[in-house]
Amino acid sequence: MTNIFFENVRIIDPASKRDSLGTLTVENGLIRALDSKEPPPNAQRIDGKGAVLCPGLVDMRVAIGEPGFEYRESIKSGALAAVAGGITTLAILPNTSPAIDDPALVHFIKARAEETGIISIHPYGALTRGCNGTEMAELGLLHDAGAVAFTDGTRAISDAKQMRNLLAYSSFLNTLIIQHPEEPSLAKGACATAGARAVRMGLPQVPAAAEAIMIARDIRLAEMTNARLHFAHVSTAEGLDLIRQAKAKGLKITCDTAPPYFSMTEEDIGDFRTYAKLSPPLRNETDRLAVCQALADGTIDAVASDHAPADADDKRLPFAQARAGGTGLVTLLSVTLGAGLPLIDALRLITSAPAQLLNLEAGTLAVGKEADLCLFDPEQTWVVKSGELLGRAQNTPFDRQELKGRVLKTFRRGKEVFTAQGIA
Amino acid sequence: MLERSFLPRHLLGIEGLTADQIVPFLDLAESYVLLSRSRSAPRDALRGQTVINLFFEDSTRTRTSFELAGKRLGADVINMTVATSSVNKGETLLDTASTLNAMRCDLLVVRHAQSGAPALLSQKVEASVINAGDGTHEHPTQALLDALTIRRRLGRLNDLTITICGDIGHSRVARSNIHLLSTMGNSIRLVGPPTLLPSTMAQLGNVSLYSDMDEAVRGADVVMSLRLQKERMGAGLIPSTREYFRFFGLDKRRLGLAAPNALVMHPGPMNRGVEISSDVADSDQSVISEQVEMGVAIRMAVLDRLSRARMSP
Numbered sequence: 001m002t003n004i005f006f007e008n009v010r011i012i013d014p015a016s017k018r019d020s021l022g023t024l025t026v027e028n029g030l031i032r033a034l035d036s037k038e039p040p041p042n043a044q045r046i047d048g049k050g051a052v053l054c055p056g057l058v059d060m061r062v063a064i065g066e067p068g069f070e071y072r073e074s075i076k077s078g079a080l081a082a083v084a085g086g087i088t089t090l091a092i093l094p095n096t097s098p099a100i101d102d103p104a105l106v107h108f109i110k111a112r113a114e115e116t117g118i119i120s121i122h123p124y125g126a127l128t129r130g131c132n133g134t135e136m137a138e139l140g141l142l143h144d145a146g147a148v149a150f151t152d153g154t155r156a157i158s159d160a161k162q163m164r165n166l167l168a169y170s171s172f173l174n175t176l177i178i179q180h181p182e183e184p185s186l187a188k189g190a191c192a193t194a195g196a197r198a199v200r201m202g203l204p205q206v207p208a209a210a211e212a213i214m215i216a217r218d219i220r221l222a223e224m225t226n227a228r229l230h231f232a233h234v235s236t237a238e239g240l241d242l243i244r245q246a247k248a249k250g251l252k253i254t255c256d257t258a259p260p261y262f263s264m265t266e267e268d269i270g271d272f273r274t275y276a277k278l279s280p281p282l283r284n285e286t287d288r289l290a291v292c293q294a295l296a297d298g299t300i301d302a303v304a305s306d307h308a309p310a311d312a313d314d315k316r317l318p319f320a321q322a323r324a325g326g327t328g329l330v331t332l333l334s335v336t337l338g339a340g341l342p343l344i345d346a347l348r349l350i351t352s353a354p355a356q357l358l359n360l361e362a363g364t365l366a367v368g369k370e371a372d373l374c375l376f377d378p379e380q381t382w383v384v385k386s387g388e389l390l391g392r393a394q395n396t397p398f399d400r401q402e403l404k405g406r407v408l409k410t411f412r413r414g415k416e417v418f419t420a421q422g423i424a
Numbered sequence: 425m426l427e428r429s430f431l432p433r434h435l436l437g438i439e440g441l442t443a444d445q446i447v448p449f450l451d452l453a454e455s456y457v458l459l460s461r462s463r464s465a466p467r468d469a470l471r472g473q474t475v476i477n478l479f480f481e482d483s484t485r486t487r488t489s490f491e492l493a494g495k496r497l498g499a500d501v502i503n504m505t506v507a508t509s510s511v512n513k514g515e516t517l518l519d520t521a522s523t524l525n526a527m528r529c530d531l532l533v534v535r536h537a538q539s540g541a542p543a544l545l546s547q548k549v550e551a552s553v554i555n556a557g558d559g560t561h562e563h564p565t566q567a568l569l570d571a572l573t574i575r576r577r578l579g580r581l582n583d584l585t586i587t588i589c590g591d592i593g594h595s596r597v598a599r600s601n602i603h604l605l606s607t608m609g610n611s612i613r614l615v616g617p618p619t620l621l622p623s624t625m626a627q628l629g630n631v632s633l634y635s636d637m638d639e640a641v642r643g644a645d646v647v648m649s650l651r652l653q654k655e656r657m658g659a660g661l662i663p664s665t666r667e668y669f670r671f672f673g674l675d676k677r678r679l680g681l682a683a684p685n686a687l688v689m690h691p692g693p694m695n696r697g698v699e700i701s702s703d704v705a706d707s708d709q710s711v712i713s714e715q716v717e718m719g720v721a722i723r724m725a726v727l728d729r730l731s732r733a734r735m736s737p
Binding site: 194195196198199200202203204205271272316317318319320321 | 538539543596622628
């Protein structure tokens with residue numbers, strides 16, 4: 001196994017609050033030393049030329065089409081897209097076909113991930129069998145098999161009593177229950193946030209309050225059961241205020257958001273642009289600013305790509321019929337860097353913070369840990385081009401946008417798994 | 425040159441059009457009213473061109489209106505009615521586009537139950553696309569024909585108070601009319617039960633929202649009643665048609681609150697006794713039949729202008 005000596009790099013490790021120039025030594029796939037003066041014998045020397053070296057990114061919300069929808073994205077194609085975005089660890093949603101509701105399927109996903117040799121994948125277990133929202137899945141057995149937390153993916157648990165039971169039951173596992181916070185009966189059939197844009201376009205609408213209604217209910221249930229409850233892709237000012245209040249009360253409530261919700265608004269659906277049809281739908285400018293504020297004040301615990309692959313036939317449909325979701329693996333770093341936060345704080349949201357939420361040994365540059373690394377140039381710009389991204393799915397909502405911050409190289413367990421084109 | 429610069433390739437909606445882009449459609453349609461009535465005038469503006477009426481939703485009235493318009497201008501008109509059950513997948517929609525491209529049609533009139541479907545097709549076909557109603561989005565030729573009717577009857581299309589009544593939230597007719605009539609400088613009142621008139625409609629521009637029909641109609645120059653779809657009851661949006669008529673139906677008493685000789689309009693087909701009473705629908709103030717006639721003239725104008733836009737270098 002190649003030993004590597006990174007020099008002339010700005011090392012940023014949010015877990016240890018380090019942000020300074022130095023060197024980093026990799027031996028046998030592990031981080032062996034920081035700031036060593038001399039490289040180990042036979043080491044490959046990499047001159048970072050002042051670029052940033054940070055932990056490989058940890059993406060806590062990714063949909064992959066395998067098993068069942070490999071035409072959208074397979075584990076292998078998703079892994080290629082991930083490392084192109086500097087991501088070395090993924091947590092993937094269980095609403096596949098079949099759903100990840102059986103321990104054998106957890107083993108299957110982990111084995112398929114290892115076959116790629118370039119990424120670590122931790123599947124979520126289904127909260128309910130088949131992610132159908134009716135019968136509780138075998139949470140304990142799934143947890144033993146390696147399910148990193150539990151969710152029904154893009155489906156909210158609508159029945160309050162069932163949610164209470166799930167929260168109460170899961171508390172002995174000390175793992176997150178992740179809710180898609182959208183009151184389903186209000187959201188049924190809708191494809192855009194109720195507001196000026198959707199009214200003009202004549203699109204079926206869901207009020208932004210559908211998110212807050214579900215969050216309010218579930219916070220109360222989490223309080224009753226003392227469970228760890230996490231809200232995914234939170235996108236509204238009202239929802240974030242409820243989470244802020246719950247945290248202030250000391251409840252075990254956490255949340256994440258996804259890049260579109262702090263960088264885009266409902267206006268970006270433009271002329272029926274289905275690549276910008278997301279779940280939850282894009283919100284208004286007030287909500288977008290509230291998400292930015294919540295990132296800055298710590299209400300939002302992590303940023304996840306919310307990668308949702310779709311193929312051309314899923315998206316080349318009238319807006320209301322098109323599949324919701326956008327890809328996000330390749331753009332996660334760049335868009336997050338553009339959130340207006342200090343660099344180290346932005347990186348924390350996509351490295352150590354999600355790792356800690358999921359109890360993963362990842363997202364840090366501590367000596368002795370696996371050398372999962374991302375080398376990037378925070379100043380370099382690039383243009384997102386659908387059709388030219390790594391990975392199978394190309395449905396990026398950021399198509400044709402210029403982003404700042406480019407991944408140069410990605411390493412997993414000390415092995416180079418991605419190099420940007422044009423980089424030696 | 426000025427005229428040419430105003431010519432759009434497609435007519436997908438009214439939103440975004442300026443008064444300078446709207447008025448030429450009305451002016452040209454005026455001349456076609458006479459041509460349409462005459463049996464001897466030359467009718468060759470579209471000779472050699474193919475118009476396809478591609479209807480994914482039933483609409484005998486609109487389809488017939490476009491068919492007559494095309495034929496009166498000498499075009500070859502073909503009707504394709506596609507059962508919605510077989511086009512739930514968008515590949516079929518785009519496969520249809522590919523077929524039409526192969527057939528080299530010139531003008532494509534599209535009706536579809538999904539908002540944005542004509543816009544999607546317009547990106548994939550060589551022909552000029554005319555939106556003949558898409559979901560709850562827009563119905564631009566209906567708004568143009570309504571505007572023509574108002575202009576002919578009242579002599580102007582500005583500084584009027586126009587009340588639109590009924591199921592505004594689900595109405596593409598209302599949206600296109602709001603855009604057009606606002607752009608032309610009119611005051612728009614929208615009235616309906618709150619379940620059919622969401623507060624977000626206030627963001628459409630120069631509109632005022634009402635839930636009291638009497639207040640909304642008082643002093644109006646035009647009262648436009650919209651068709652109530654039966655499924656709104658099943659969806660729990662209104663309790664019954666008789667209650668709807670009691671609070672939001674246009675009857676003789678309410679019409680009496682409007683300006684003297686106010687116009688009564690309806691895009692049809694009407695539910696008599698639900699959104700409008702028969703005596704109002706058939707009264708001297710009703711221009712509902714005239715709307716239908718203006719529909720043919722407007723569609724002739726739209727086909728003609730878009731055809732010219734295609735011919736422009």
